[in-house]
Amino acid sequence: MKKFNFDQIIQRENTSSVKWELTKEVFGTSDVLPMWVADMDFEPPIEVKEAIQERVNHGIYGYSFTTDSTAESIKQWLEKKHNWSIDTDWMLYNHGVVPSIAAAIEAFTSPGDKVMLQSPVYAPFFGMISQNNRELVNSPLKLINNRFEIDFNDFEDKLKEGVKLFLLCNPHNPGGRVWSKEELHKMGELCYQYNCLILSDEIHSDLVFGPHKHIPIAALDDKFSDIVITCVAPTKTFNLAGLQASAVITANKKLRRAFEEVQHKQGYSRLPTFGSIGMEAAYQFGEDWLDELLTYVHENVQTAKSFIQEHVPTIKVMEPEGTYLLWLDCRELGLDDQEIKERLLYKGKLALEPGTKYGTGGEGFVRMNIACPREILLDGLERLKKAFA
């Protein structure tokens, strides 16, 4: 029996929601259905609200620290969900994963050093490398049978050029790949061989559809734990992005100290009060909610796939193994990226992320966020159909 009502539509206007209220600034029009920014239109597990409410009721919001019980909730979650046994001493905190990527680049590389990514990939990866004056090295993913794969020859060639840090996105945004044990092992071995550290962004790791299974790369091999820094967060999993809470984990003490030093240099001190509280409550009580959410989102994937196959068959849907993001191949429409964007915005009145944001390999694609009640999804799909009718 269902315990949670993901069909419920909750108005998000007037909550300073980036997704719902910044479309005018970002797309030039507010008359659109927003299916872009990666947050969900669902209420998080009720225990999160209750825990925050209890703290709100106290009324004094002075400096606070993240308690041992929060650390323990993260440790237990990783052990239970991902079979990864960590020591709470391996953990540092940060407001977000993107700030951690920036801090890792500063801590482990110097200006001019090579930092690698695999495009198409989450846009801030590019910005964090170039804005920190590092040299961006791209080992683009290969698109084979509508699925992303790693070009290991190219991956190794790039590492040979002396890459210092590799930004891994696992599960992969925007392609929804959940990298397999073999793929992770091969990437890890090559990075180890060529002395390259790995920043593994695992923010989507809880959002995986069976039979696929997320594997933290740091847990795969003892020697990887020495070269990997992993970012995890409850923010995508439980829809808590505004609370700003994430953890950075590495067994390597030297890397931890270097990371911490950068955080101190930047004036970082602690997580926001409600971030720690929300994170702990989510990891402690959110498991049933997450199980049901995944079923619902997977039904959304299937709904979207069959709708698109039936009504806009020239668009190909990449089957996501994880995440709540659909990567849509629009290349057969015969339109350029500007035309795709204009059709979506002005004919369909639908705001999707343009594929070009994700670098090489994103041309002719768009990304659709389907973490919303079915009624909103169907509205979005009708708009997609209208855009390309």
Ligand SMILES: Cc1ncc(COP(=O)(O)O)c(C=O)c1O
């Ligand atoms: C791969 C990836 N990393 C990081 C983030 C954002 O992380 P944060 O909000 O914690 O900075 C996102 C958000 O969409 C993401 O997809």
